[in-house]
Amino acid sequence: MIFVLCPRAVPVHNMPTQLENAMDTLIKIFHHYSGKEGDKYKLNKGELKQLLTSELTDFLSCQKDPQLVDKIMTDLDTNKDNEVDFNEFVILVAALTVACNDFFEEQLKQKEIGNDK
Helix, strand or coil: CHHHHCCCCCCCCCCCCHHHHHHHHHHHHHHHHHCCCCCCCEECHHHHHHHHHHHCHHHHHCCCCCCHHHHHHHHHCCCCCCCEEHHHHHHHHHHHHHHHHHHHHHHHHHHHHHHHC
């Protein structure tokens, strides 16, 4: 749980919230892939590709660009060390989450317009 990773956080209740579970999952997924080669706290290009392929299969299957992983790596690697640290990874997750939310909001708006007719 997140409380193991953040020892100063004292749980008020025994069951973690959905958001706490989501944060814990992000941390676990990142470290599952980052620990395979080289720096265990960063993703190299191969690890990033494996993470994207395994964890974001629907997102990648819709993409036609064979250079997509290279482009994502370049965009995320803000310090240009050819690796993606957790902070850089979270930016990807946040950007994709915002894009998904925008898509769903647009779908809801279209549905509302259709119901108003």
